[in-house]
Amino acid sequence: MSNSAPSKTVETFMYDDDIVKKFTIATLVWGGIAFLVGIIAALQLASWQLNFGTSWFTFGRLRPLHTNAAIFAFGGNAIFAGIYYSTQRLCKARLFNDTLSKIHFWGWQLIIVAAAVTLPLGLTQSKEYAELEWPIDIAITVIWVVFAVNFFGTLYRRRERHMYVAIWFYIATIITVAVLHIVNSIEIPVAWFQSYPVYAGVQDALVQWWYGHNAVAFFLTTPFLGLMYYFLPKAVNRPVYSYRLSIVHFWSLVFIYIWAGPHHLLYTALPDWAQTLGMVFSIMLWAPSWGGMINGLLTLRGSWDKVRTDPVLKFMVVALTFYGMATFEGPLLSIKSVSAVGHYTDWIIAHVHGGTLGWNGFLTFGMIYYLIPKLYRTELHSVRLANVHFWIGTVGMLMYLLAMYTSGFTQSMMLRAIDPISGKLVYPDFVETVVRIIPLYWVRAIGGVLYLIGFLVMCWNIFKTCRLAPKHLEAEVYRASKMTEESNEPKTAWHRRLEGLMPTFSVLVLVSILIGSVIEILPTLVAHTYTPANSGVVPYTALELAGRDLYVREGCYNCHSQMIRTLPEDVLRYGKASLPEDSMYDRPFQWGSKRTGPDLARIGGKYPDLWHYRHMLDPRSVVQNSIMPAYDWLFDKKTNFAILERKLEVMQSLGVPYTDEDVRNAAHAARAEAEIIAAGLTGDSPIKGLADREIIALIAYIQRLGKNSEKSEGKK
Amino acid sequence: MITNNVESKNKKVQLLDHEYDGIRELDNMLPRWWVWLFYATIVFSIWYAAYYMAGYGLTTQEELSVSLERIESLKPPPLASGEDSVSAIVAALGNNKNIHEGREVYEGKCVACHGKSGEGGIGPNLTDDYWISGQGRIQDLVEVIANGVAEKGMPPWADVLSREEFRDVVVFVRSLHASSPANSKAPQGEKYEFKD
Numbered sequence: 001m002s003n004s005a006p007s008k009t010v011e012t013f014m015y016d017d018d019i020v021k022k023f024t025i026a027t028l029v030w031g032g033i034a035f036l037v038g039i040i041a042a043l044q045l046a047s048w049q050l051n052f053g054t055s056w057f058t059f060g061r062l063r064p065l066h067t068n069a070a071i072f073a074f075g076g077n078a079i080f081a082g083i084y085y086s087t088q089r090l091c092k093a094r095l096f097n098d099t100l101s102k103i104h105f106w107g108w109q110l111i112i113v114a115a116a117v118t119l120p121l122g123l124t125q126s127k128e129y130a131e132l133e134w135p136i137d138i139a140i141t142v143i144w145v146v147f148a149v150n151f152f153g154t155l156y157r158r159r160e161r162h163m164y165v166a167i168w169f170y171i172a173t174i175i176t177v178a179v180l181h182i183v184n185s186i187e188i189p190v191a192w193f194q195s196y197p198v199y200a201g202v203q204d205a206l207v208q209w210w211y212g213h214n215a216v217a218f219f220l221t222t223p224f225l226g227l228m229y230y231f232l233p234k235a236v237n238r239p240v241y242s243y244r245l246s247i248v249h250f251w252s253l254v255f256i257y258i259w260a261g262p263h264h265l266l267y268t269a270l271p272d273w274a275q276t277l278g279m280v281f282s283i284m285l286w287a288p289s290w291g292g293m294i295n296g297l298l299t300l301r302g303s304w305d306k307v308r309t310d311p312v313l314k315f316m317v318v319a320l321t322f323y324g325m326a327t328f329e330g331p332l333l334s335i336k337s338v339s340a341v342g343h344y345t346d347w348i349i350a351h352v353h354g355g356t357l358g359w360n361g362f363l364t365f366g367m368i369y370y371l372i373p374k375l376y377r378t379e380l381h382s383v384r385l386a387n388v389h390f391w392i393g394t395v396g397m398l399m400y401l402l403a404m405y406t407s408g409f410t411q412s413m414m415l416r417a418i419d420p421i422s423g424k425l426v427y428p429d430f431v432e433t434v435v436r437i438i439p440l441y442w443v444r445a446i447g448g449v450l451y452l453i454g455f456l457v458m459c460w461n462i463f464k465t466c467r468l469a470p471k472h473l474e475a476e477v478y479r480a481s482k483m484t485e486e487s488n489e490p491k492t493a494w495h496r497r498l499e500g501l502m503p504t505f506s507v508l509v510l511v512s513i514l515i516g517s518v519i520e521i522l523p524t525l526v527a528h529t530y531t532p533a534n535s536g537v538v539p540y541t542a543l544e545l546a547g548r549d550l551y552v553r554e555g556c557y558n559c560h561s562q563m564i565r566t567l568p569e570d571v572l573r574y575g576k577a578s579l580p581e582d583s584m585y586d587r588p589f590q591w592g593s594k595r596t597g598p599d600l601a602r603i604g605g606k607y608p609d610l611w612h613y614r615h616m617l618d619p620r621s622v623v624q625n626s627i628m629p630a631y632d633w634l635f636d637k638k639t640n641f642a643i644l645e646r647k648l649e650v651m652q653s654l655g656v657p658y659t660d661e662d663v664r665n666a667a668h669a670a671r672a673e674a675e676i677i678a679a680g681l682t683g684d685s686p687i688k689g690l691a692d693r694e695i696i697a698l699i700a701y702i703q704r705l706g707k708n709s710e711k712s713e714g715k716k
Numbered sequence: 717m718i719t720n721n722v723e724s725k726n727k728k729v730q731l732l733d734h735e736y737d738g739i740r741e742l743d744n745m746l747p748r749w750w751v752w753l754f755y756a757t758i759v760f761s762i763w764y765a766a767y768y769m770a771g772y773g774l775t776t777q778e779e780l781s782v783s784l785e786r787i788e789s790l791k792p793p794p795l796a797s798g799e800d801s802v803s804a805i806v807a808a809l810g811n812n813k814n815i816h817e818g819r820e821v822y823e824g825k826c827v828a829c830h831g832k833s834g835e836g837g838i839g840p841n842l843t844d845d846y847w848i849s850g851q852g853r854i855q856d857l858v859e860v861i862a863n864g865v866a867e868k869g870m871p872p873w874a875d876v877l878s879r880e881e882f883r884d885v886v887v888f889v890r891s892l893h894a895s896s897p898a899n900s901k902a903p904q905g906e907k908y909e910f911k912d
Contacts, residue, residue, distance in 0.1 A: 089737040164736040230739070239740035243732055248746060252754070272775050276768050280761035287754035294747060331757075336776075423790030428876040429824070566776040568783040572875070577780060608869030610838045611829065622828040622838070 009482055011159070014475040015088045017375055019101040023081035024371060026109060027364065028459055030073035033116075035452040037066040042448050044629070045596065046441035048619075051629035056120035058629045060555025064131045065119045070356060071129060071219060073112045078364040079223040080104070080147070083170050085371060086230035087154055090164045092480040096153025100146050107143040111136060122553035123193040126588050127208045129215045130184050133193045137185040144181065148174050155502050159480040162499040165246040169226030171506050172254050176218040176513050183517075184211035188650050191643065194549070196650055199525070201583035202269055205591050206524050210261035210517065217257040220355065224363050225292045228316065231367050232296055235312045241298035247495050249291025254509060256285050259516035263334035266343065267565035268591060269580045270524075275336070277520060282334030289327035296320045311386035315366030318394060322358025326351060340567050341416070344595040346437070347408030350401050357397045357451060365389070365458060372462050376469035385461045389454040396450025403443035411437050416569040425572050430598040435625050537708045539585045539656045540701070542644045542670035547701025549647070550694055551590065554631065561592035562601040562705065575602040579709045585656055597628060602706030609677055610684055612699045634695040635687060639674070641667040673700060791875075802855055805883050809854075809890055809912060818888025821881045825873065826889075834892035836901030839870065843895045844903050845910070852908030857886055 044050045044059045051058045088095060095101050114136050118124070124131040132140070151174055155163065163171075184207055187195035199207050233240050240246065262270060262278025297320055300307065307313045329351050333342050342348060373380050380386060414433040417426035427433055498505055540548060551557075564570045566577045578601050583589050607615075614621050617635060619628040644666035652658045662669070671691065677699060678691035690696060730743040767773050774782065808814045823832075829839035840848055849865050850856025861882070864872035877885065893910055 086737075092737075160736065162734060162736075164739065230737075233739045234737070237738075239731060239742045241742055242744035242746065243741040244743060245746050245750075246741075267776055273769055275776070276765050280765050284754075284757045284761050286757055287750055290750065290753075294750060298744075418787060421790065422878065423787040424875055424878070566780040568780065568787055571780065571784060572787070577777070605866060606869070606871060608838060611869060614838060624824075624828070 010479050011482055012477050012479050013092075013094050014477055016095045016098060016101060017085070017475070019095065019098075019105060020081050020085040020371070021375055022105050023077045023084065024368060024375070026105070027074060027077040027081055027368070028462065030069055030077060030112060031364075031455060032452070032459065034066060034069035034074045035448065035455060037062055037069060039445060039448045039452060041066050042441065042445040045627065046438060046445055048627045048629055053630055053632055055122070055554075055631075055633045058554070058631075060558045060629075061120050061122055061124075063558045064124060064128075064555060065116060067129060068115050068119065068131065069112070071215065072115070074364070075220060075356075075360055076108060076112075078360075078367065079173070079219075079227070080108070081371070082227040082231070082367055083151070083223065085375075086166055086227070087151065087170065090160065090167055090230065091154055091158030092160050092478065093154055093157045096150045096157065100150040100153075104143060104146045104150060107139065107146065111139050111143060114139070118193060122555070124552065124555065125187065125195065125197065126552045126555065126557055126590065127184065127197070127204075128212050128593060130181075130208070130211060134185070134187055134189050134195045135192065137181070137187070140181060141178075141185075144174075144178055148178065152502070152506075159483050161483050162496065163502065163505065164229070165240070165243075165250065166226040166229040168246075168250050168499075168505070168509075169222045169229065171502075172250075172509050172513075173218050173223040173226070175506060175510050176214065176222075176254075176258070179510075179513065179517070180211045180214050180218065184208060188654065190647055190650050196587040196647075196654065198587075198654060200585060200587045200654070201589050202271075202580045203524055204587065204589040205265055205268070205583075206262065206270060206274065206521060208589070209264040210258075210521055213261040213264060214258055216355070217260075220360050221257070221289075222253070224360055227367055228292065228296050228320070228363060231312075231370055232316050233299055235310065235316065235366070235370050236300055236303050236306060238299055238301075238303050241295050241301070245291055245295050249288045249295070251512065252288035253285070253291070255512045255516070256281055256288055258513045259520055260285055260330075260334065262520070263339065264343075264593065265591075266334075266336050266339040267567050267570075268563050269578050269582070274520060274524065279334050279336055281516070283331045286328065286331040289330070290324060293320050293324040293327070309383075311380075311383060311390060312366045312370045314387075314390050315362045315369065318390075319359050319361075319363035319366060322354050322362065326355040326359060329354070340565070341412050342408065343565075344561060344593070345408035345412045345415075346404045346440075347412065348594065350404035350408060353397075353404065354401055357393075357400065361451075362393070365393070365455075368458070368462065372465050376466055377473060378465060378468040378470070381461050381464035381468060385457055389457045389461070391454075392450050392457065393454035396447045396452075396454060399447030399450065400444050401447075403440040403447060407437040407440040407444070410440075415573070418569060418572065425569070428573070430573075430595075431623055431625050434596070434627055438627070535581050535584060537581050537584060539651070539658060540704065541673055542648060542662075542666040543639075543673040543697050543700045544704045545647055545651070545701075546639050546641075546644060546670060547694075547697035547699070548586075550634070550698045551701055552588065556600075557590045557592045559592075559594065559596035559628070560598065560600045561595050562586075562589075562599065563591040564599055564601045570599070574599045575706065576709065582706065582708045584708065585651075587651070587654065597626075600702070600705055604703045604705040604707050609680055609699050609703065612702055613681055613685065613695060616695055616698065631695075634698060635693055637694045638692045639670070639694050639697045641670055644670050670697075801879070801883070802858055805858065805886050806854055806912060808883055808887050811887065814884045814887040815891045817880070818884035818886070818891075821877065821885040822888050825876070826885070829870075831897070831899070831901075833895065833897035834889065835897040835899050839868075840904045841901040842889055843892045843897060843900065845894075845907050846903035846905045847908050848905035850908075851906075853911050854886070854890065857889060861886060861889075 040050070041059055041062050044062070055061070084095060084101070115132055118133060118136065119131060123133050125133060151170065155167070187197045189195045197204055229240065229246070259281035260278055262274045263282045266275050266279065297317070300313070300317070307317055332338055333348070333351060369380060369386055411433045414427045414436065418424070419426050562583065564574045564576065564578045571577055582601060583591070611622055615623065616631045618630050619626040645663055648658050648663040648666045652663055674691040674696045677696050681690060687693060732741045732743055734741070829837055830842050831837045834842035836842065847856070848868065849860050860870065862872060862874040864870045873882065
């Protein structure tokens, strides 16, 4: 067990594998839920009836639940299981503190439950993968700190001087996720489960996608690379291909990844220089990302025969292959002209699921097939069933991806088609392009079902394996000598020395990720270009603000963007390209990331109030073949006028130019505005007291969209 | 192919002396193609960023203006303005083929607001003698459909419909006059007789 040095004191210790088991089981439980909700959401796109006219069950509220469950519940628990298992062994030390481990575990599960309750209730910040409201944000911060203390405490007590490459990736994960989460979640509470972010419009978009992109980087990439570096060589029992490749690709990945966020915002109102940085850093990310794949796949050299027989390796090889594909596709999609085709379409959905189903999913499955027999000191119940899982999962994944690539490309080509003779859009009705891809939505859902079936086969296999475990598992006792106090290693290479200096290493990681963050974000945050002064744009009226919060609550942004890109096909379809002032009062911004329906940036005034009234009541009464769910409850529920004063007060404190009079008078003014809109509709509406209903506030907001730049231009 | 299979070619590849929980590491050189790929992306990125940030390349706004100018130059003159187009429409009035084609356009674009038979709904009744915008001339019908009536929520269709579709939908709407469908919406606007 120990490595040489007979003169030193040898200590005995045991690993905490109980916590690993807990996190592994939680991974399985939440994985099943995440996949199931994904399938429901997929089916809702194929058939709008499956929204069931129920507020908490509509696509706009379930889709964030799916993404959060997949990333933070399934992915999160898998990461914690793998990190806790491998770190103890790589450090020859038990986890720092058993109580912290338990708080970490139960705290994280409670956060997930809170998410699963609040998101369907429409309590959301609408910032993707950061939807959870402020009390949960605080809980996440606390639990993450608990995790960090437990992890770094373990490193502090390690009996192995040098930290293995897996540990480097874990360090990068813990530090960066903390920075991302805290910066992106700075918000001012309005009520117990509502808040406004301190950033508005362009600034909010930039901060959010710096976060969103790096959630992919530091929650779905670096920790999983760390897991790969531990579990793959363990499973194949071969040395890692190249130590120096590990060093080069680790530091380049950590330094470059953080800059790439603006590739989510190409051709938007974000300044060109930031778009350019986002694009070029994404391109430079190609090789560092592939470094991990190469190191993984080449570690298997000479052992490919084992891949044929060992399910653990099968899953890991496919995971690495998908990692390689997704990290090639990422830079490709970041090229501006490619983004113009792919952005807002199902191509992005395909790209994301190649990464999550293929890389994160399959790596996790491989890890669990390795872990469970080890943890329960037995053999896997059935290798055949694991192979069945592998093939069903692979086929399901391929169906999913082929359907989404075809769908994304088809719809994009239709939306972009401009008649070369007349210069008109060939498919001016958005819904025409939707009808075309519905069959592919069914194929996608079937692919998802297959993936889930494979997963359930695994759960059964794991369950049977656990039953094979010997009744009384005594914890194994390990022996190793204490780490020497002296950290001076004069004759070693500098990086080797650094691997022995945990605090220095961590600080260097922090510096690496802060450089890109500061250079890219700070200029926009301090720039006066995006502040209200001199724009001539008046803030939202109290009623419009109330309606805006309903738009956020219903998750409209999941299907509708509010960003007309500087592309001819967008301008011909939706009107003048969006400017920064169009979203300057938008807390949170609503640019969206996917157009399942048309863009709404300039929808205001395009249709009469009655059109919107009928559309929300029954979308198909005004748009044949629409797949949008009906929003009946907006016609029953009453607008909360009382809270408007507080809302305006918070906005005022954030620099929105409301007068004290506006704030005091908010509820009254909103009622008066609602009465006017309702009066225009009374002839066509059977509802008594229509002015009080939420639909009126929503209509007020929708009719405002796109009016900002008209006003700012009027002033110029 | 992707390996520069060092272990077999070159005996010098070192198995490093450290070991973590049984995991050993080789010290293979970085794959040559990978290093070149990395350099290439860096060189490209520096060139690209310098080119655009120094102002040699078009900004995204300028790029858009160029595209829009090209598209603008393609467009035939707007239907509403040309006298010839109004006379072309007048010539087609009452023609069954045009009415049939026009009905298809109408069912795709107009039904939602004006009803299946022009009886009105969100928008006004198209079958009566009352006009909110215009005074009963074909020219008025052309203008309302082409340019829309922004304050009433009628969208402009000139850029959406082809010249033929436009002609046919006007012919179809004209053919609805005095058809008195069920559920007709009450008259809105001023009364004018149709003047073809």
